[in-house]
Amino acid sequence: MPTIIDVAQEAGVSTATVSRVLNNSRSVSEETCRRVKAAIAKLDYTPNMGSRNLRRKESRVILVMLPDIGTFYGGILAGIDIRARQAGYNPLITATNRNPVHERELTRMLDQRLADGVICMTPTLPSREMAALNERFPVIQCCEYYENAGLSHVSIDNYTATYQAASYFVRTGHTRIGMISSTNAYISTRLREKAYRQALEDNGLPFRPEYLRQGTYSFESGYEHAQVLLHLDEPPTAILCICDSVAAGCISAAIRASMRVPEDVSVMGFDNINIAKMLQPSLSTVAQPLRRLGATAVELFLERISGRREPVEIFLPHELVIRNSTR
Amino acid sequence: MPTIIDVAQEAGVSTATVSRVLNNSRSVSEETCRRVKAAIAKLDYTPNMGSRNLRRKESRVILVMLPDIGTFYGGILAGIDIRARQAGYNPLITATNRNPVHERELTRMLDQRLADGVICMTPTLPSREMAALNERFPVIQCCEYYENAGLSHVSIDNYTATYQAASYFVRTGHTRIGMISSTNAYISTRLREKAYRQALEDNGLPFRPEYLRQGTYSFESGYEHAQVLLHLDEPPTAILCICDSVAAGCISAAIRASMRVPEDVSVMGFDNINIAKMLQPSLSTVAQPLRRLGATAVELFLERISGRREPVEIFLPHELVIRNSTR
DNA sequence: TTGAAAGCGCTAACAG
DNA sequence: CTGTTAGCGCTTTCAA
Numbered sequence: 012m013p014t015i016i017d018v019a020q021e022a023g024v025s026t027a028t029v030s031r032v033l034n035n036s037r038s039v040s041e042e043t044c045r046r047v048k049a050a051i052a053k054l055d056y057t058p059n060m061g062s063r064n065l066r067r068k069e070s071r072v073i074l075v076m077l078p079d080i081g082t083f084y085g086g087i088l089a090g091i092d093i094r095a096r097q098a099g100y101n102p103l104i105t106a107t108n109r110n111p112v113h114e115r116e117l118t119r120m121l122d123q124r125l126a127d128g129v130i131c132m133t134p135t136l137p138s139r140e141m142a143a144l145n146e147r148f149p150v151i152q153c154c155e156y157y158e159n160a161g162l163s164h165v166s167i168d169n170y171t172a173t174y175q176a177a178s179y180f181v182r183t184g185h186t187r188i189g190m191i192s193s194t195n196a197y198i199s200t201r202l203r204e205k206a207y208r209q210a211l212e213d214n215g216l217p218f219r220p221e222y223l224r225q226g227t228y229s230f231e232s233g234y235e236h237a238q239v240l241l242h243l244d245e246p247p248t249a250i251l252c253i254c255d256s257v258a259a260g261c262i263s264a265a266i267r268a269s270m271r272v273p274e275d276v277s278v279m280g281f282d283n284i285n286i287a288k289m290l291q292p293s294l295s296t297v298a299q300p301l302r303r304l305g306a307t308a309v310e311l312f313l314e315r316i317s318g319r320r321e322p323v324e325i326f327l328p329h330e331l332v333i334r335n336s337t338r
Numbered sequence: 339m340p341t342i343i344d345v346a347q348e349a350g351v352s353t354a355t356v357s358r359v360l361n362n363s364r365s366v367s368e369e370t371c372r373r374v375k376a377a378i379a380k381l382d383y384t385p386n387m388g389s390r391n392l393r394r395k396e397s398r399v400i401l402v403m404l405p406d407i408g409t410f411y412g413g414i415l416a417g418i419d420i421r422a423r424q425a426g427y428n429p430l431i432t433a434t435n436r437n438p439v440h441e442r443e444l445t446r447m448l449d450q451r452l453a454d455g456v457i458c459m460t461p462t463l464p465s466r467e468m469a470a471l472n473e474r475f476p477v478i479q480c481c482e483y484y485e486n487a488g489l490s491h492v493s494i495d496n497y498t499a500t501y502q503a504a505s506y507f508v509r510t511g512h513t514r515i516g517m518i519s520s521t522n523a524y525i526s527t528r529l530r531e532k533a534y535r536q537a538l539e540d541n542g543l544p545f546r547p548e549y550l551r552q553g554t555y556s557f558e559s560g561y562e563h564a565q566v567l568l569h570l571d572e573p574p575t576a577i578l579c580i581c582d583s584v585a586a587g588c589i590s591a592a593i594r595a596s597m598r599v600p601e602d603v604s605v606m607g608f609d610n611i612n613i614a615k616m617l618q619p620s621l622s623t624v625a626q627p628l629r630r631l632g633a634t635a636v637e638l639f640l641e642r643i644s645g646r647r648e649p650v651e652i653f654l655p656h657e658l659v660i661r662n663s664t665r
Numbered sequence: 666t667t668g669a670a671a672g673c674g675c676t677a678a679c680a681g
Numbered sequence: 682c683t684g685t686t687a688g689c690g691c692t693t694t695c696a697a
Contacts, residue, residue: 012449014674025684030676038682057449061392062674065689070388080412081612088407092433101452104431106419122339122384124690125428230616259616266618285408289557289586291593291618341690352668357692365666389690392673451674 013054022050033058073312074126075104076117078133082284083254083301087153090305091130098313100127111135121148128316130308134197149315153308154299155197156324163315165307165325169202172297172329173251176279177210179331180249183338185277189222189247191236191257200253203281207251222247226257233260241268241276248276249337255280255287258294262336273338283332292335300327340381349377360385400639401453402431403444405460409611410581410628414480417632418457425640427454438462448475455643457635461524476642480635481626482524483651490642492634492652496529499624499656500578503606504537506658507576510665512604516549516574518563518584527580530608534578549574553584560587568595568603575603576664582607582614585621589663600665610659619662627654 015033019026024043031039032047039047050056064070073095077084088104095102103126107114114136120126121144128149131141138157144150145162156164180188190207193200208218221243226232233252237260240247252258258280265272272278272292280287283298307325314323342360346353351370358366359374366374377383391397400422404411415431422429430453434441441463447453448471455476458468465484471477472489483491507515517534520527531550538545548570553559560579564587567574579585585607592599599605599619607614610625634652641650 015676016674026675027677027685028683031683034676040682043682057446059392059674060450060452061388061397062689063676065386065388065392065691066674066676068689080407080415082409082412085407085409089433101430101447102432103428105429106416119384120428123387125387230612256612256616259613263616263618263620285557285583286586286613286616289583289590289613289617291590293590342692343690353691354668354670354693355666358667361692367666370666386690389673390692392675393690393692395673 013056015056015058017054018047018050018056021054022046068124070124070127071100072126073100073102073309074117074120074129075102076107076114076129076131076133077104078109078135079106080104082286083282084132086284086301087132087305087308090302090307091309092305093302094306094309098309100309102130107133107135109133109135115140118144128312130312149312151308151311151315153304155199158198161322163311163322163324165304165311165327166199167299167304167329168326169199170206172331173203173206173281174210175331176251176281176297177207178214179333179337180251180277180279181210181214181216183277185247185249186216187222187245187247188216188249188251189224189240190251190253191224191226191233191240191261192253193228194225203253228254228256230256230260230263233257234264235260237261237264238268241265241270246276249279250276251279251281253281255282255284255294255296258296258336259286259290262290262292262294272336277337279337283330287332288334290336295331295333295335295337298330298332300329303327340383342383342385344381345374345377345383348381349373395451397451397454398427399453400427400429400636401444401447401456402429403434403441403456403458403460404431405436405462406433407431409613410609411459412612413628414459414632414635417629417634418636419632420629421633421636425636427636427639429457434460434462436460436462442467445471455639457639476639478635478638478642480631482526485525488649490638490649490651492631492638492654493526494626494631494656495653496526497533499658500530500533500608501537502658503578503608503624504534505541506660506664507578507604507606508537508541508543510604512574512576513543514549514572514574515543515576515578516551516567517578517580518551518553518560518567518588519580520555521552530580555581555583557583557587557590560584561591562587564588564591565595568592568597573603576606577603578606578608580608582609582611582621582623585623585663586613586617589617589619589621599663604664606664610657614659615661617663622658622660622662622664625657625659627656630654 015026015029018029130151132153134155138160142160152164154166224236226236261278280294280296283296287294287296342353345356457478459480461482465487469487479491481493551563553563588605607621607623610623614621614623
């Protein structure tokens, strides 16, 4: 494998000159430049990026941590991938399964200079720890975030999105509106529950504790909690779900209980992942701009790495997508 | 950020000795070892892996190329991730969207020494090109592969899997069996179509060209082609789909055409991705051992990088999962 | 058992 | 415009 020295010899110049050509330093004569390029072509030379990175004290790698590589993250990853490569960075994607130990270990890649910074979608590590890490390396939060931790983040406005979804139910005549949420402490979960309650209150509807269920993000959780909800003496006629998988479970449970969706019960998901349109009936849901979320996270990373220290908070627009699971 | 030199000074030894401690070279006295470790702890030192890699002429990165980060690949990626990290490698995951130009560009990361080898799930580049690349770097194929290209690969036995799925239809009384396949030239597609035809023939059923449709891997494609199939004068009573998303589209089209699944038409998917169980009715499908496929691909990579040159071909067991979309 | 010193391949002052 | 040179942080002979 040829090195810059081989190229220099072949072209009859110094390695410095080859380096200049490699990096388009404007101060190389046409003629020399041509010779160097010819040598590069002849030897089929490719610079060793590892040594360049060592010299430049960077790795050109962004660590991307997410809980799992499910459908939801696919779109975000696409956004990250495109924007990061444009900027000359390689996204190193890794699923942490929400395991703090594993996350902490990955975080060591920053100290090892194997990555220049991290885009994090799993707020599992304590806020303090992340803030401390952010003192030394760029840490960007995507989708989820800590309030007042001094970290830049991008997400949708979960509160407004959910408020609108609940209001949609009210507007279409529902008075018994349930919610299948999650037990986690994510900011998105807290805001969504808060918006759900506020929307009820603002519309003169009572908050019924038995209508608010909390489980996981899974199909199974949606199924179980919907079962409970639908067997209440006065079951809700509309159910807001914390994500599309939960909504899928909700629909399955309704059908299992011989109820029609949306005639007997309306179901609304969240996220608009691929399966939303595939379900029977197709799922009404709150769409998140996945690719833009990813691309924006990279943008924040780039700003941060080029010197900016003050955290920036970005909220991207969502969209209520009405399909056939609501009436 | 402290370097090995700082540690050496702090411990009053040479950098060579620190390096030895770092790498557990057996020839360091207890006492020295203790001092070095104390210094490392005191300075909160982490080795710069970039320079280690430069020196050792490796990157400890495996490039993982896949067409898209959809549900199907999620399981495989999990398998790759776990096994690769165990072995001290970082998987660099990247979606190529089946774009040869993009793939070729990514492949340059090997020349740039940014990755030590590649696990490829998108057989987009010409067989020759991959074989040539494999001369210089480890190239492992996962799920899809070229025959006789001298590359190691792991996948299921697509022929047998499909043969069994088709036979299942025959066994449950179907005589009009259709297939919604794909236009791509993947080995899996070719083998599945071949098995479909052979199963018909072996069971004395005629092959009807109008029963074999070819589209893409998408929900939309499944929907469209199912529509055509179901509006035939003599529509099939069972449809084998190239993947679960296509099967989902197939079910949607059937219901749209006021047909019941599985009473009027049975639908079988392929892969057993997450959505299979979420659909209404839940989807019967051929399950692939996703995590094992990923882990095995890494295994092949490790074998190859530690010197083995003869290609090895591995076929992992599949499983026919019968749910409610078939009778 | 330990240290000195030579690189790994590249970039960036600095001189000329 | 170009070359010389000194590293980036680490590992690894080679001697001692």
